Amino acid sequence: xxxxxxxxxxxxxxxxxxxxxLTLLVYLAAVWLYRRSGASPFLIPVLTAVSxxxxxxxxxxxxxxxxxxxxxxxxxxxxxxxxxxxxxLYGQLERLKQIWLPVGVALLAGSVAAIxxxxxxxWALGGxxxxxxxxxxxxxxxPIAMAVAERLGGLPSLAAAxxxxxxxxxxxxxRPLLNxxxxxxxxxxxxxxxxxxxxxxxxxxxxxHETAGAFAALAMGLNGIAxxxxxxxxxxxxxxxxxxx
Amino acid sequence: xxxxxxxxxxxQLIGEVAVQALGLPLPGPLVGMLLLFVALxxxxxxxxxxxxxxxxxxxxxxxxxxxxxxGVMMHFGRVASEWQPFLAACVGGAAVTLVVTAFxxxxxLRLQKKQTP
Numbered sequence: 001x002x003x004x005x006x007x008x009x010x011x012x013x014x015x016x017x018x019x020x021x022l023t024l025l026v027y028l029a030a031v032w033l034y035r036r037s038g039a040s041p042f043l044i045p046v047l048t049a050v051s052x053x054x055x056x057x058x059x060x061x062x063x064x065x066x067x068x069x070x071x072x073x074x075x076x077x078x079x080x081x082x083x084x085x086x087x088x089l090y091g092q093l094e095r096l097k098q099i100w101l102p103v104g105v106a107l108l109a110g111s112v113a114a115i116x117x118x119x120x121x122x123w124a125l126g127g128x129x130x131x132x133x134x135x136x137x138x139x140x141x142x143p144i145a146m147a148v149a150e151r152l153g154g155l156p157s158l159a160a161a162x163x164x165x166x167x168x169x170x171x172x173x174x175r176p177l178l179n180x181x182x183x184x185x186x187x188x189x190x191x192x193x194x195x196x197x198x199x200x201x202x203x204x205x206x207x208x209h210e211t212a213g214a215f216a217a218l219a220m221g222l223n224g225i226a227x228x229x230x231x232x233x234x235x236x237x238x239x240x241x242x243x244x245x
Numbered sequence: 246x247x248x249x250x251x252x253x254x255x256x257q258l259i260g261e262v263a264v265q266a267l268g269l270p271l272p273g274p275l276v277g278m279l280l281l282f283v284a285l286x287x288x289x290x291x292x293x294x295x296x297x298x299x300x301x302x303x304x305x306x307x308x309x310x311x312x313x314x315x316g317v318m319m320h321f322g323r324v325a326s327e328w329q330p331f332l333a334a335c336v337g338g339a340a341v342t343l344v345v346t347a348f349x350x351x352x353x354l355r356l357q358k359k360q361t362p
Contacts, residue, residue, distance in 0.1 A: 027308045046307045050314045057318065064319050071312030077302070078309045080253035082274035083260070084299035086281035087291055102353030110346030118338035127330030131323075135334045139342055142313055143272040151270075157316065158323055162335055164314040170339035177340065183347045188354070192347035196339050203306035213303075219346075221278055228270045 013062060019070025026052050039207070041172045046200055050164075078199075082141070085221060088206070088214040095187070096218070103191070107219070110195035111226040114139035115234045118162075123243050132244060134158040136235070138166040140227035141198045141220060148231050163198065170197030171204050186212040194219025249298035256281045 012018040030045035030052070037043045057067055068075070089096075096103070118135045127135070133154030137145040142163045149159035174193045183189055190212030193201040202220045206213030238244045260277030263269065269276065285291060317324075324331055 023311055024308070027305075027311060044307070046310055046314060049307075049311050050317070053311065053315045054318045057315070064316055067315065068312060071315070074309055075312040078313075079257045079274040079277075080250065081302050081306050081309055082272075083253045083256045083277040083281055084302050086256075086278045086285060087296060087299045088303070089278075089282055090285040090291060093286075099354060099357065102350055102357055105353050106346055106350035109349040110342055113345035114338060114342040117341035118334040121337045122330040122334035125330035125333055127327055127334070131327050131331060135331070135338070138335060138338065141272075141275075142310070144275070147270075147272065155323075158320055160313060161317045161320045161324065162331070164310075164317055165332070165335040166339050167310075168314075169336045170343065173336075173340060174343060177343055178347060181344065181347060183351060185351065185354070188347055188350045191350055192343050195346045196342040199306060200310060203303075203310075206303050206306065217303075221275060224275050225271060 013060070013066065016070035016073070019062075019067045020073055021070075022056070023049075023053065023071050023074055026056075041175055041204070044168065044171055044200070044204060046203075047168050047172075078143070082199075085202075085217040088210075088217045089221070092211070092214040092218065103218070103222075106191060107195065107222050107226055110192070110219075111139075111223050111230055112234060114195065114223070115227065115231060116238075118166075119234075119238060119243065129153065129244060130155055131158065133235075135162045137227050137231060138162040139170075139196055139198060140224050144224040144228055148228055152231065152235060164200075167197045167200030171201045174201065187215045190215035191219040195223045198223070246294070246298050248292075249295045252281075252295055253277075253299070253302075256284070 026049045027045060030049040033048060034043045034045050057064065115136050118138050119132050122132050122135050130153065133152045134149045136152065136154070137148040137159060140148065142160055145159045145163045146156040150156045171193070174197065178189050178192065186209045190205045190209070193205050194216030198220050202213065202216040205216035235244065256277040257274050259280055260275070261273030263276050264271060264273045
């Protein structure tokens with residue numbers, strides 16, 4: 001009995017179906033918990049689901065690459081979902097036509113602030129050069145941040161970790177911080193969240209408010225482009241300041 | 246649904262091909278998004294089928310990041326040895342970015358309002 005159970009486990013643990021199904025079930029449980037809590041930002045589904053999955057993988061002794069063999073089918077959908085962001089964006093077209101200049105200036109300020117603040121804080125606390133360069137693009141979406149970090153001498157996978165931590169903490173702090181600053185306009189709130197916390201912030205903004213979601217999607221898309229283009233300039237500036245060799 | 250999924254995949258594919266062919270420093274899906282946006286501008290409205298399927302997909306966008314974010318477990322070592330600069334940069338950087346972006350956009354919107362009464 002025991003040996004046949006472990007035989008089933010050996011089979012399942014290797015099959016993509018187990019980890020694919022488990023990711024979906026853990027996500028559904030995380031969403032249920034999130035709704036039960038009245039949409040508490042501390043229980044955003046990505047945070048609870050990832051913590052649970054890491055726990056499950058560690059307890060079962062499953063290496064991450066084995067897990068990813070199954071979960072990659074979900075991961076693949078990030079591409080089409082990114083393309084789909086054009087639709088909420090199009091919904092804000094009329095408003096965008098009126099405010100393209102404020103949006104452009106805020107994008108520039110936010111993008112530079114994201115890169116500079118991350119590198120300067122890590123530098124002041126003695127982070128290594130590899131860590132600095134992995135942290136610099138942390139407010140961009142994951143595929144962009146990984147590519148940019150690698151080009152500048154960072155580690156792509158560490159950049160992915162920085163993107164994840166930034167996305168989660170940025171999403172958690174957005175509501176209390178923006179409330180404290182008395183920023184009420186959903187467009188401004190969404191835009192700031194999208195620049196700061198990329199797709200994770202956008203996913204939450206889309207759940208909370210339609211306009212906020214559309215502006216978060218807009219901000220995230222634009223910040224991805226801006227980060228890729230601005231990074232070499234900002235790193236040049238950091239070299240002049242003596243922060244990076 | 247199939248129509249919508251096919252549309253998204255086609256635009257992603259065009260985006261990836263454009264990035265490879267032109268050597269753009271951007272990810273393919275982002276270029277695909279910009280191209281779909283332009284296509285919607287030309288078409289003049291969002292087809293119903295597209296709007297329904299993408300609505301569901303975007304509602305559950307967080308699900309799609311779970312596999313990648315779980316990869317954080319591969320970096321426990323590095324994060325453990327440099328956790329202070331790492332965490333401070335992520336959390337502090339996020340706070341600075343939120344404040345700078347929100348204030349700049351609000352300030353610029355007010356400035357624009359004053360100029361066009």
